[in-house]
Amino acid sequence: MDGNFADLAPEGRVSKRVYTDSEVFRAEMDRIYGRTWLFVVHESQIPGPGDFVTAHMGDRPVIAARHTDGRIHVFANRCTHRGMQVCAARRGSNRQFICPYHGWTFGTDGRLAAIPRARGYGGRLEPGDPGLDLTPAARVESYRGFVFASRSAEGPSLAEHLGEMSRAIDNMVDRAPAGSLEIATSGFRQEYAGNWKLHMENANDLMHASITHVSSIESAREVTGRLDGEEEHHALQMFKGNGLPLSLMEKVEIHGFAGGHSFMGGFYTEGAITQKTDAPGTRQDPVNAAYEAAMGGAYGEERAREIMGWDTFNHLIYPNLVLNPKHQQMRLMQPVAADRTIVHSACFRLVGAPEEMHARAVSFLNALNSPASQITSDDIAVFNGIQKALRDSDTEWIDLSRGLGTDHRRNTEESVGDIGTSELPLRAQYTAWRAFMAEP
Ligand code: FES
Ligand SMILES: [Fe+2]
Known part of the structure; x- marks a missing residue:
């Protein structure tokens, strides 16, 4: 297949064909998925x-x-x-x-x-x-x-491809006192009637959270009001985290890389909603105390605090992997057709950590990444809705320009950063997309 598809995604906007056209999909499978590391x-x-x-x-x-x-x-x-x-x-x-x-x-x-x-x-x-x-x-x-x-013998090495994203994997593994992870058997597969990129575009989109997920935000607030001093389940805090005022969401840092990767800073911690913290980011309870003790024993106090205090949320490793080191979560997009995607979600056991830590990771998986999640079901409804509306309308362009022009280069890293509600991560994905899709 030949042809240059780069014109379908100029800076700041994307043609609907990028999501709906099976010729584009086949080219993506050859040019992106056939070349890069997966x-x-x-x-x-x-x-x-x-x-x-x-x-x-x-x-x-x-x-x-x-x-x-x-x-x-x-x-x-x-x-x-x-x-x-x-x-x-x-x-x-x-x-x-x-x-x-x-x-x-x-x-x-x-x-x-x-x-x-x-x-x-x-x-x-x-x-x-x-x-x-x-x-x-x-x-x-x-x-x-x-x-x-x-699938390609040529191209960047895995280390070059991962670049700064290797730090996300490092942090995820370092959070295990024994220095290794085990994938949990309790993963999920969920299929939706939309393009694979819709999920990747959503995973670092802070602007949508308080709007798309309003029903779980409101019910979580209502339940909290009835708690009467009982301890909050962390799913409640997660739901309420989506309802942070936009002024606070904008304080979260978001970063994009030319290779298509991106990540965002943490925007809630168990026990307290914060934008950024160097504290371990865990509430003080016996489970965390035991975990912190195990980490201190394995790494020494200072290094353990550094590892546990690394406060970020989703890391997107282009083209189809999402890692959340702090909560030991992973999602992998499996593109099936232009309008069909299977999401594999899983969590990891921190080897050497108290078993209850693993129960929390499983609970996080259920609350945020499972088909039954009140958050995921909202997002899937949006992906299905976008795909259908793009297919059934004549309007060609999708806009991705939020934050365009306010992106700033960070001093030390080869990436650009912006406030949390910027569409910068989407533009980073399309910078990579254009580079792959320009040439057969
Ligand atoms: S043995 Fe595999 S197709 Fe015949
Ligand atoms: Fe969402």
């Missing part, structure tokens, strides 16, 4: 030899498996014989993958190991020919347990 699996999901998950790199189904030598391999979930999906399970443990159609058998490194009744091919097709192995990702690399792969 999160595939967390190492804790496949701890032992033979463990595997099925996943996607963009719209391409893949298998990520740990081979007998401990190495993680990522390869296409597509038999090299006549194209059957080799593995239908979402996860498991295997010595081999046996294609359910004619039984071609592949190792956990993706290599063709055996062909039943091979004589029929007259010696033309035999194990050992790399062209018959399950097509491997060109590059696979892990950063502190987060495994990324790229």
